[in-house]
Amino acid sequence: MMETDLYKLLKTQKLSNDHACYFLxxxxxxxxxxxxxxxxxxxxxxxxxxxxxTCDLKICDFGLARVSDPEHDHTGFLTxxxxxxxxxxxxxxxxxxxxxxxxDIWSVGCIFAEMLNNKPLFPGKHYLDQLNLILAVIxxxxxxxxxxxxxxxxxxxxxxxPPQNKQPWVRLYPGADPRALDLLERMLTFNPNCRxxxxx
Numbered sequence: 001m002m003e004t005d006l007y008k009l010l011k012t013q014k015l016s017n018d019h020a021c022y023f024l025x026x027x028x029x030x031x032x033x034x035x036x037x038x039x040x041x042x043x044x045x046x047x048x049x050x051x052x053x054t055c056d057l058k059i060c061d062f063g064l065a066r067v068s069d070p071e072h073d074h075t076g077f078l079t080x081x082x083x084x085x086x087x088x089x090x091x092x093x094x095x096x097x098x099x100x101x102x103x104d105i106w107s108v109g110c111i112f113a114e115m116l117n118n119k120p121l122f123p124g125k126h127y128l129d130q131l132n133l134i135l136a137v138i139x140x141x142x143x144x145x146x147x148x149x150x151x152x153x154x155x156x157x158x159x160x161x162p163p164q165n166k167q168p169w170v171r172l173y174p175g176a177d178p179r180a181l182d183l184l185e186r187m188l189t190f191n192p193n194c195r196x197x198x199x200x
Contacts, residue, residue, distance in 0.1 A: 002050035002058060006111070010046055010118050017177060019055065020115040026057040027108055032198045034059070035101050040068045044107035045087045046114060068101060085130050086110065086120045091192050093131055094154035102192035109187030116173045116180065121188075132161075138190055139166030145191040 006023065009015075015023070027049065034041055042064040050058045089106035091099050113121040121137070124130025135141075140163045141149075149155045169181040186196035 002052050002056075004051050005047050006049040006051060006057070006115075007046035009051060010114060014118060015115050017180075020112070020180075022055060023049070023051075023057055023115060024108075024112050027059065027111065028198060030057070030059045031104055031108065035104070035198050038068050040099075040101055041104050041107075043084060043087075044104055044111065045084045046111055049111070085127070086123050088130065089192065090131060090134055090190055091148065093127055094149050094158075095151055100192055101198065102195040105187050105195050105198065106192075109184055112180070112187065113173070113184055116176050121172075134190075135161065135164045137167050137172070138188055140164045141190045145194075148191050148193060 027044075031041070031044075039062075041059065041062065043061060044059070048059065048061040050060050087107040087110045089099070089103040092103055110121050122130060122133045124133050140161065141158060146155055146158065149158065169176075169184055170178075173181060173184075183196070186200075189195045
């Protein structure tokens, strides 16, 4: 029986480095299993991660989950609304269709960042605010990044924005383990093709 969830836990207490690592390990292990079945969860967030008193973690709420089969085109089944905004990968907001398992990796990166300081990393008030918060941290997309944006209007919007520099993760999380920050860097990469995979 699961007594609480990660959202409630982060509201009330600071996690030790060991707890954050153990929870992250369990999230990634569960996600590896889900992805091995070619399923995208599409709504990973702290309240969908159940916990018990022995720190066992379970991923729940598969209401938005969809099949992602690289052998077949299932883009018709990939709906535009996915993921609670704060944990939503930039390509979901910019492309709406044709996204991959990397959207779940982005969500895990946002959750991991929240475990480091008990604050959501990108608490956007609306769609554009969300995108601006993301770019203020990870910096403006490169020309290579822009090639993964299929939507012409979205690409024009990104080109119209003033250039943003990437923030060093160590400035955002000064007390964090350098390895944790390296993992954050690889999870929270604008280009889904360059984002770390669950196998890595």
